[in-house]
Amino acid sequence: MTLNISPNDLGHVIEADRANVWHHLSQHKAYETINPRIYIEGKGLKVWDALGNEYLDAVSGGVWTVNVGYGRESIANAVRDQLVKLNYFAGAAGTIPGALFAEKLIEKMPGMSRVYYSNSGSEANEKVYKMVRQIAHRHHGGKKWKILFRERDYHGTTIATLATSGQPQRAAQYGPFPDGFISVPHCLEYRKQWDVENYGERAANAIEEVILREGPDTVGCIVLEPVTAGGGVIVPPKGYWERVQQICEKYQVLLHIDEVVCGVGRTGKWFGYQQYGVKPDFVTMAKGVASGYAAISCTVTTERVFDMFKDDASDPMSYFRDISTFGGCTAGPVAALENMRIIEEENLLENTVLMGERCLKNLEALKAKHNVVGDVRGLGLFLGAELVADRKTKEPIDEKRVQAVVADCLKQGVIIGATNRSLDGLNNTLCLSPALIATANDIDRITDVIDRALTNVFG
Numbered sequence: 019m020t021l022n023i024s025p026n027d028l029g030h031v032i033e034a035d036r037a038n039v040w041h042h043l044s045q046h047k048a049y050e051t052i053n054p055r056i057y058i059e060g061k062g063l064k065v066w067d068a069l070g071n072e073y074l075d076a077v078s079g080g081v082w083t084v085n086v087g088y089g090r091e092s093i094a095n096a097v098r099d100q101l102v103k104l105n106y107f108a109g110a111a112g113t114i115p116g117a118l119f120a121e122k123l124i125e126k127m128p129g130m131s132r133v134y135y136s137n138s139g140s141e142a143n144e145k146v147y148k149m150v151r152q153i154a155h156r157h158h159g160g161k162k163w164k165i166l167f168r169e170r171d172y173h174g175t176t177i178a179t180l181a182t183s184g185q186p187q188r189a190a191q192y193g194p195f196p197d198g199f200i201s202v203p204h205c206l207e208y209r210k211q212w213d214v215e216n217y218g219e220r221a222a223n224a225i226e227e228v229i230l231r232e233g234p235d236t237v238g239c240i241v242l243e244p245v246t247a248g249g250g251v252i253v254p255p256k257g258y259w260e261r262v263q264q265i266c267e268k269y270q271v272l273l274h275i276d277e278v279v280c281g282v283g284r285t286g287k288w289f290g291y292q293q294y295g296v297k298p299d300f301v302t303m304a305k306g307v308a309s310g311y312a313a314i315s316c317t318v319t320t321e322r323v324f325d326m327f328k329d330d331a332s333d334p335m336s337y338f339r340d341i342s343t344f345g346g347c348t349a350g351p352v353a354a355l356e357n358m359r360i361i362e363e364e365n366l367l368e369n370t371v372l373m374g375e376r377c378l379k380n381l382e383a384l385k386a387k388h389n390v391v392g393d394v395r396g397l398g399l400f401l402g403a404e405l406v407a408d409r410k411t412k413e414p415i416d417e418k419r420v421q422a423v424v425a426d427c428l429k430q431g432v433i434i435g436a437t438n439r440s441l442d443g444l445n446n447t448l449c450l451s452p453a454l455i456a457t458a459n460d461i462d463r464i465t466d467v468i469d470r471a472l473t474n475v476f477g
């Protein structure tokens with residue numbers, strides 16, 4: 019069965035959606051009077067909805083995912099061919115795409131060596147938490163079981179990953195949470211917590227303070243986004259990562275980098291941590307790994323971590339006793355292989371750097387023109403503009419007006435994003451993450467549309 023829906027049947031699709039689909043992050047009362055938006059086609063950076071409207075998608079499928087753009091036949095063909103050959107086998111065995119993608123991925127990640135497959139960013143992160151706990155049990159006599167996370171970061175939607183949510187609104191109403199997940203201060207200099215010159219180092223030192231407070235022998239790991247995404251597109255200040263690395267080494271705290279958003283090109287390098295010369299113990303990734311053509315996530319470790327799970331083959335409990343059913347789907351790694359080939363062949367990392375610089379420059383111009391733009395920041399094609407009611411006090415703009423800007427852009431045919439339901443009173447950052455194939459014209463159109471939207475909403 020192929021789903022060739024004629025334009026006349028789209029009304030039925032909208033009604034079926036309204037009657038039966040529960041959308042994520044959505045208050046459904048509104049759909050009693052307005053139609054849910056249904057996207058039916060995409061090509062490059064463009065998508066079309068069921069009413070025939072065309073949009074330029076500046077957020078890669080809403081949540082920074084479709085890195086190589088829509089309508090990639092070569093990925094679809096690779097997935098199709100693999101599915102008819104072998105669609106699945108459980109991860110205790112290997113498959114051709116699983117082995118080959120792991121090899122290719124590790125080539126891009128010097129120092130890392132093992133890939134554990136699952137199918138969402140949350141799950142990939144939760145695997146690390148389980149590994150850290152198992153290492154604590156087996157190698158630290160039950161100590162070093164705590165996992166630190168940072169204010170404003172996000173690591174997933176399950177109960178354990180929400181326990182590491184630095185975004186209180188995401189976690190609210192879903193507790194109680196498991197023990198041993200401890201927050202450290204954020205590093206956003208624009209909303210500074212210390213009046214010092216070397217802000218990066220100071221913000222990292224706050225991690226050391228938490229480790230000392232909790233007791234270094236209780237802390238096993240820290241999870242950090244290289245550049246915080248949904249918490250407001252936070253590019254860490256100079257000196258931050260160097261100091262984080264030193265602190266982790268000093269207290270033997272494993273470093274888990276959550277690359278679910280930054281991974282596979284978004285910042286202009288294969289991985290965000292590679293911008294900073296960091297040496298992680300765990301790296302997790304999902305969204306852009308296969309650009310949404312298939313569900314895949316990876317938990318990548320060093321050989322040192324891996325070795326801790328095979329040191330005693332005579333003990334039946336000494337290995338990582340985890341299972342991810344859909345980690346055995348072959349569509350994910352085969353799509354990921356082709357996705358990576360496209361990024362290489364089309365020089366998309368280089369394009370991301372160039373277009374990212376252009377976009378940041380355009381956003382700087384918007385800041386010069388509109389008082390409401392308090393701060394702009396970004397790395398590669400991963401950018402944000404924080405809106406404030408008053409530049410001096412930095413009082414955030416009300417979330418409703420931020421959403422009005424997003425809605426105005428949509429009306430003009432460009433889909434942008436904004437932080438939402440993350441931090442009380444601080445859901446005030448417009449977010450951009452166009453596909454890595456964006457051209458100069460695409461970038462200029464996106465920022466021109468935001469320019470007009472800011473004028474329309476704020477005058």
Ligand SMILES: Cc1ncc(COP(=O)(O)O)c(C=O)c1O
Nearest residue numbers: 138139140172173174278279304
């Ligand atoms: C940094 C980060 N980590 C983890 C996740 C969770 O990924 P998923 O929604 O695939 O479970 C997200 C999702 O937005 C994310 O932004």
